[in-house]
Amino acid sequence: MPDQPLLDVTDLRVSFRTRRGRVTAVDGLSFSVAPGEVLGVVGESGSGKSVSMLAVLRLLTNPNVTVSGEVLFRGRDLLSLPDKQMRAIRGREIAMVFQDPMTALTPVYTVGWQIAEQIRAHEPVSRKEAHARAVELLSDVGIPDAASRVNAYPHEFSGGMRQRAVIAMALACSPALLIADEPTTALDVTIQAQILDLMRELNARGSAVVLITHDMGVVSEIADRVLVMYGGRVAEEGPRQAVFHVPRHPYTWGLLDSVPRVGGTRLRRLPTIAGVPVSPDSLPEGCAFAPRCRLRHERCDERPELSAAPGTPAHRDACRLPADDRTSLRLTARAAATGAAAAEHAGRASKAERADKADVEREAAP
Numbered sequence: 001m002p003d004q005p006l007l008d009v010t011d012l013r014v015s016f017r018t019r020r021g022r023v024t025a026v027d028g029l030s031f032s033v034a035p036g037e038v039l040g041v042v043g044e045s046g047s048g049k050s051v052s053m054l055a056v057l058r059l060l061t062n063p064n065v066t067v068s069g070e071v072l073f074r075g076r077d078l079l080s081l082p083d084k085q086m087r088a089i090r091g092r093e094i095a096m097v098f099q100d101p102m103t104a105l106t107p108v109y110t111v112g113w114q115i116a117e118q119i120r121a122h123e124p125v126s127r128k129e130a131h132a133r134a135v136e137l138l139s140d141v142g143i144p145d146a147a148s149r150v151n152a153y154p155h156e157f158s159g160g161m162r163q164r165a166v167i168a169m170a171l172a173c174s175p176a177l178l179i180a181d182e183p184t185t186a187l188d189v190t191i192q193a194q195i196l197d198l199m200r201e202l203n204a205r206g207s208a209v210v211l212i213t214h215d216m217g218v219v220s221e222i223a224d225r226v227l228v229m230y231g232g233r234v235a236e237e238g239p240r241q242a243v244f245h246v247p248r249h250p251y252t253w254g255l256l257d258s259v260p261r262v263g264g265t266r267l268r269r270l271p272t273i274a275g276v277p278v279s280p281d282s283l284p285e286g287c288a289f290a291p292r293c294r295l296r297h298e299r300c301d302e303r304p305e306l307s308a309a310p311g312t313p314a315h316r317d318a319c320r321l322p323a324d325d326r327t328s329l330r331l332t333a334r335a336a337a338t339g340a341a342a343a344e345h346a347g348r349a350s351k352a353e354r355a356d357k358a359d360v361e362r363e364a365a366p
């Protein structure tokens with residue numbers, strides 16, 4: 001892997017001024033993306049995934065937002081680049097795909113016109129040539145009858161087709177980096193698989209991809225590296241195999257244990273992560289996950305630094321548990337979570353049984 005990262009984010013902080021005071025959505029986030037790699041970004045809702053990527057792209061334009069840190073893209077700091085240069089980078093060197101494809105498409109122009117304009121924005125080709133390329137790209141992303149659909153308006157496309165059209169626009173400029181934020185969440189599973197295939201294709205053509213998703217299954221299929229976020233901070237990061245097979249942070253354990261496994265051990269109830277995600281207006285001084293962690297101890301009151309797993313410098317986590325004993329600690333945490341889930345299930349079951357019995361008795365009463 002080349003030494004120079006494509007994207008190198010250091011100590012990114014994003015806060016919003018709100019009526020409740022200042023809330024910190026991203027709290028000292030550092031990560032990098034190498035050329036051509038796929039980084040999967042995971043974490044529960046509210047962990048700061050979208051806000052951090054919007055900050056990287058300088059798309060947080062609300063005057064109540066404060067962004068600081070360093071975002072080096074090919075060595076240039078995006079946070080201090082003039083607007084014009086930033087606009088040139090967005091869409092040409094960095095493409096974006098969001099959950100709602102209508103954020104990227106304009107309703108009043110045909111899909112083909114928009115793709116052709118994207119091509120013409122960075123290639124000296126005629127309108128006619130750009131139009132022909134747009135047809136080709138729509139066909140490449142699996143739009144049937146592309147030669148006539150190229151003249152359709154976005155509202156004449158289904159949700160899946162619109163998302164493919166957005167990816168066609170990304171393909172049009174062969175970006176060095178694609179940032180995709182929940183690109184398949186609104187789509188049904190077969191279309192999801194096709195969109196993921198297209199992202200793989202883009203990656204095979206050399207683009208690096210940052211994929212934000214709730215779906216650990218998708219990450220396990222497509223990512224080279226995984227970044228686990230919690231409370232606007234990195235909880236764990238590392239090569240996919242390492243994060244999935246020897247996860248180190250109790251939060252990652254919780255995320256992985258709450259994924260149903262086809263053909264896996266059947267538990268009556270899947271363990272969930274106890275408690276609710278930390279709110280950005282009350283981030284603790286110490287470990288953000290500590291209030292929900294079954295293994296928390298006094299040292300968790302101090303903020304943990306990211307540190308490498310013994311012998312694997314690329315696999316890092318921010319946790320103050322003993323570094324070399326995580327497997328047995330994970331088993332302890334899982335037993336506690338599974339026991340609590342089973343107890344909760346038994347409690348609910350016996351409550352339901354008592355209610356059933358009462359119903360039967362009532363019906364049987366004269």
Ligand SMILES: Nc1ncnc2c1ncn2[C@@H]1O[C@H](COP(=O)(O)OP(=O)(O)OP(=O)(O)O)[C@@H](O)[C@H]1O
Pocket residue numbers: 016018023024025043044045046047048049050051052062279280
């Ligand atoms: N404009 C805003 N003003 C105040 N707080 C905000 C604003 N936008 C986002 N936040 C807060 O920032 C935190 C991070 O939000 P973000 O959307 O990045 O989470 P996420 O991990 O992407 O979640 P999801 O998976 O649900 O999209 C959340 O607590 C959110 O409420």
